[in-house]
Amino acid sequence: MRLFKSSEYAIRSLVYMAVSGIEVCSVKTLSDALDIPYKFLGRLMSRLGAAGIVTSQQGKLGGYSITRPLHEVHLADIIDVVEGLESYDRCILGFETCDDKNPCPLHDQWSGHKDGIREMIDNVTLADLARSDCKRI
Amino acid sequence: MRLFKSSEYAIRSLVYMAVSGIEVCSVKTLSDALDIPYKFLGRLMSRLGAAGIVTSQQGKLGGYSITRPLHEVHLADIIDVVEGLESYDRCILGFETCDDKNPCPLHDQWSGHKDGIREMIDNVTLADLARSDCKRI
DNA sequence: CTATAATACCACCCGGAGGTAGCATATGCG
DNA sequence: CGCATATGCTACCTCCGGGTGGTATTATAG
Numbered sequence: 001m002r003l004f005k006s007s008e009y010a011i012r013s014l015v016y017m018a019v020s021g022i023e024v025c026s027v028k029t030l031s032d033a034l035d036i037p038y039k040f041l042g043r044l045m046s047r048l049g050a051a052g053i054v055t056s057q058q059g060k061l062g063g064y065s066i067t068r069p070l071h072e073v074h075l076a077d078i079i080d081v082v083e084g085l086e087s088y089d090r091c092i093l094g095f096e097t098c099d100d101k102n103p104c105p106l107h108d109q110w111s112g113h114k115d116g117i118r119e120m121i122d123n124v125t126l127a128d129l130a131r132s133d134c135k136r137i
Numbered sequence: 138m139r140l141f142k143s144s145e146y147a148i149r150s151l152v153y154m155a156v157s158g159i160e161v162c163s164v165k166t167l168s169d170a171l172d173i174p175y176k177f178l179g180r181l182m183s184r185l186g187a188a189g190i191v192t193s194q195q196g197k198l199g200g201y202s203i204t205r206p207l208h209e210v211h212l213a214d215i216i217d218v219v220e221g222l223e224s225y226d227r228c229i230l231g232f233e234t235c236d237d238k239n240p241c242p243l244h245d246q247w248s249g250h251k252d253g254i255r256e257m258i259d260n261v262t263l264a265d266l267a268r269s270d271c272k273r274i
Numbered sequence: 275c276t277a278t279a280a281t282a283c284c285a286c287c288c289g290g291a292g293g294t295a296g297c298a299t300a301t302g303c304g
Numbered sequence: 305c306g307c308a309t310a311t312g313c314t315a316c317c318t319c320c321g322g323g324t325g326g327t328a329t330t331a332t333a334g
Contacts, residue, residue, distance in 0.1 A: 001138060001254060002224045005292065008231045015242050026310065040293055046312065059301025060309045083291095087139045094145045095273065104273060105152050105266040113254050117138060120246055129242040136232065136241060142322065163279065177323060183281070196332030197278045220321095 004083040006044055009036050011078055011129075013045070014053070016137045018070050018130040026063035034137060044082070051081040070127035079121060088118050141220040143181055146173050148215055148266075150182070151190070153274045155207050155267040163200035171274060181219070188218040207264035216258060225255050 003011075012034050017025045020033075027045055031038040045064050049056045053073065054064040066073065079085060091098035092110045100107075140148075149171050154162045157170075164182055168175040182201050186193045190210065191201040203210065216222060228235035229247045237244075 001251070002227060003229055003231075005231065008229075011243070012230060028310080037293060039295075042311070043313090049311090056311065057301090058299080058309095058311050060307095061302060062300080062310045064311090090139060092140055092145075093149060094140075094142065102273070103269075103271045105269045105271055106148070106261075107271070108269065109257055109261055109265075113250060113257065114138070116253070117250050120250065124243075124246055128246075132240075132242045132245065134240050134242055134244070136239070165279080174323060176325080179280080186280095193280060194332090195280045195330065198333060199279045199331075201280090 003079070007079050007082045009034075009041060009044055010048060010082050011075065012036075012137050013041065014048075014066060014073065014078065014126055015129045017054075017064070017066055018126050019137065022063075024057055024061065024063040024065050029063070048078070048081060053077060053081060066126070070130060071125045073126040075121040075124045076118075088114070088121065140216070144216050144219045146171075146178060146181055147185060147219050148212065149173070149274050150178065151185075151203060151210065151215065151263055152266045154191075154201070154203055155263050156274065161194055161198065161200040161202050166200070185215070185218060190215060190218060203263070207267060208262045210263040212258040212261045213255075225251070225258065 013030045013036070016030060016034055022029065027038060027042045030036065030045075031041050045054060046056070048054045049064065052067055055067045056062070056064055076085060076088075079088075091104055092106050092114070093104045095104045098104045098107055100111075150167050150173070153167060153171055159166070164175060164179045167173065167182075168178050182191065183193075185191045186201065189204055192204045193199070193201055213222060213225075216225075228241055229243050229251070230241045232241050235241045235244055237248075
């Protein structure tokens with residue numbers, strides 16, 4: 001019932017970039033502002049870059065920028081890159097095949113929650129998170 | 138968004154004991170029926186015994202029995218013993234303090250799902266799972 | 275007594291998540 | 305140019321969940 005720490009880091013970093021208004025944001029800036037290990041975040045941002053979520057710019061004054069408009073970056077996009085989406089479609093008891101026709105004992109109780117969460121990460125975008133009035137990231 | 142494999146094993150084992158009607162069930166029987174590693178399951182059942190979920194009986198014809206009536210054994214009881222309940226109350230972005238008054242950017246979207254899941258594991262009992270018409274465990 | 279079962283150790287292996295260190299490479303700017 | 309700052313990459317480390325193997329003890333039914 002939890003995100004990988006890497007997914008937390010990725011989401012928080014992107015929200016920070018969205019909210020702060022910094023166009024080109026260095027890993028150092030993110031690391032200091034959000035208290036995330038510098039080297040670890042460097043690798044993570046690099047992966048987000050390879051996936052096209054962010055664009056990198058090397059050299060002095062370099063850093064990362066969010067590639068697409070904020071309302072086009074869904075939580076599921078980020079989570080997919082960082083940890084994959086397998087666990088969000090998985091049977092809670094681990095059965096390979098588990099659906100309405102051939103359910104596990106917990107299927108009826110669980111599928112509603114699973115679908116709700118899946119819908120959440122599919123629909124919520126960085127724009128939504130940036131709009132939220134909360135100031136902690 | 139997933140149980141530890143140990144929790145899956147524990148729930149499936151207890152559901153099997155409840156459904157099969159076997160009063161005293163050996164680890165060997167469970168291991169064979171549910172395809173769970175024998176040694177691993179032995180350690181797990183021992184922990185469930187120490188926590189009072191099941192009662193053990195040594196010697197030939199020995200094994201484990203579910204201590205309390207089925208409708209008094211909640212999923213949360215089992216999960217608590219096996220993996221702990223920390224992750225079920227945790228902020229999804231990892232903040233120590235995150236509530237309605239001091240939310241993280243995802244709090245509003247997440248808390249509903251979190252509460253729903255917590256309510257599920259608090260309310261669903263072995264009796265509910267045993268009653269489900271599904272035959273796969 | 276013997277076979278079976280739980281109980282209690284132990285040592286070990288594997289893979290993945292999280293994290294650290296060093297070095298190479300790119301680039302803006304004095 | 306030359307330096308500082310930045311990304312990019314490889315290797316390595318620790319911790320933990322999951323899993324295997326062994327050995328010995330205790331309890332009990334037949």
